[in-house]
Amino acid sequence: MVNVYDQANALESALRQSEEFKALESFYKAVNENEDSKKLFDEFREVQMELQLKQMQGEEMLDSDIERAQQTAQSVEEDENIKQLMEAEQKLSMLIQDLNRVIMKPIEELYKVNE
Numbered sequence: 001m002v003n004v005y006d007q008a009n010a011l012e013s014a015l016r017q018s019e020e021f022k023a024l025e026s027f028y029k030a031v032n033e034n035e036d037s038k039k040l041f042d043e044f045r046e047v048q049m050e051l052q053l054k055q056m057q058g059e060e061m062l063d064s065d066i067e068r069a070q071q072t073a074q075s076v077e078e079d080e081n082i083k084q085l086m087e088a089e090q091k092l093s094m095l096i097q098d099l100n101r102v103i104m105k106p107i108e109e110l111y112k113v114n115e
Contacts, residue, residue, distance in 0.1 A: 011099070020092040027085035037081040040072075044082070047072045 015021055031037045047069050054061060076082045 015095075015099075018092075018095065020088070020095045024085070024088040024092050027081065027088045031081045031085050034081050037079050040075055040079055041082050041085070044072045044076045 031041050051061070051065060051069055054065070076086070
């Protein structure tokens with residue numbers, strides 16, 4: 001019998017060795033080694049978390065919140081280190097979505113057979 005957790009651990013190891021993860025790791029390091037990039041990236045993440053929290057709590061978004069988010073996002077787009085990090089993050093996310101489709105395939109097939 002196959003141990004699903006052993007397979008999951010093997011997948012985790014393969015993911016760590018993938019080009020997509022190694023690129024993300026490299027760009028994350030570059031952001032953290034550049035003082036300006038790191039400060040901007042931390043601020044961007046803080047703004048995102050604050051807005052998500054407000055949204056989850058059903059609080060109204062103020063114009064000042066939206067303006068701050070837009071300004072931070074624009075600054076992030078202009079920082080080459082962060083831009084590369086976000087592109088690498090998107091590629092890794094796409095890989096994970098593809099893996100999720102593969103993992104969910106048996107369940108999807110099961111339900112299609114029984115329809």
